[in-house]
Amino acid sequence: MHHKNIPEILPEKAVLVGVVTQEQDSNKVNEYLDELEFLAETAGAITQRRFTQKLASPHPKTFVGTGKLKEILDYVKANDIQIIIFDDELSPSQTRNIETSFKDIKVLDRSNLILDIFAKRARTAAAKTQVELAQYEYLLPRLTRMWTHLSRQKGGIGMRGPGETEIETDRRIIRDKIALLKTKLDKIDKQKATQRKGREQMIRAALVGYTNVGKSTLMNLLSKSDVFAENKLFATLDTTVRKIVVGNLPFLLTDTVGFIRKLPHHLVDSFKSTLDEVREADILLHVVDISHENFEEQIQTVNETLQSLGAKDKPTLMIFNKIDAYTFIPKEEDDLTPLTKENLSLDDLKRTYLAKENYPCIFISAYKKINIEELRDLLYKEIKNLHLSIYPHRLLY
16 A cells, blocks of 8 residues: 655745844844744754844844844845744834835744744633634735735735634724624633532632743642643633642642743733632742753743733742752862852752742752652641631631
8 A cells, every 4th residue: 555655844944043142142142032932943943143232222124134134034035034033022014024025934023923932832721712813813914915816825923823724814804803703702701710619618629830841740749630741832812721639638630831031012911810819819829940051030931921911929938840850060179250040959949049049949850750759748848728718617628
């Protein structure tokens, strides 16, 4: 029996572009570009090269200035690059000007790329509606770009979702679609709110954290169930709620979408029902990837997002995950360079954080199952205290 040759879908080749300004120095830009490269990889692209430009602020017309744009264009043409990805959100006029220069090469920004990953990840009707709404709201001010060739000839990354099947350049049609999706989402939000109200009188805990810190792996461990987890950004889009029992104490645990720096505000708005799980939780389990070199900045990003949701002051348990991957480089005695995180042992870090945080902390490895029993004990203690204060008349069993 002969099988037809199915053409292999090759990853698209991409270049990344960032700007060094007074607000973000070259180290910071490289960190952002590392993350952008991981985002591109998650979407299915291979980064060939990075370009950075020093400017007082991004160029209002071309983001990087015409000289740098010409340099990028020459490289892109010589190396058969299909996508150019900018690390910051481009304005509609910047997108238009850059697309005019790059003709049939796709021009994306960080927001566009994140939206694309969300479109790829969405499984349920709720997630699909949320992503579609965010995509249309992103597209509305950018409708002047030439969809006609974009939607028909360019598939793949950044081109999923709205505009792929139908060419709609009429703003009114897009606004009608947005209104329709908002109505649909309101209905979904009301259903989810009713579901939340209908849950038994149990403490509700929500896993929060930066994307790819191991929330779903931890959820699998605690609930002994199979929640989708992989080493990619935004593996979880749909909220998963599980009933967990620690000791003799049942509680509800919710796995939520990961946060990220420069998250498009359209997404935060459209993922309201998902984030309501965080708003309405009695306790937050803030998972941190301690092996990540910028874990402190990731904590800050999560805290800022929680602040914007009005959930910053909730009881919180800090769970430092991935201790098995933590790297420790002892410092030579005669080395006069300042201490870095890598020069601190895990014990040093534990002492620092146990002293620094106002919350209970625990250091674990969900992957290697290290300190999981200690985590269960801590959860039992925290949830029991909360249960007695919130439901004093309901006996624990």
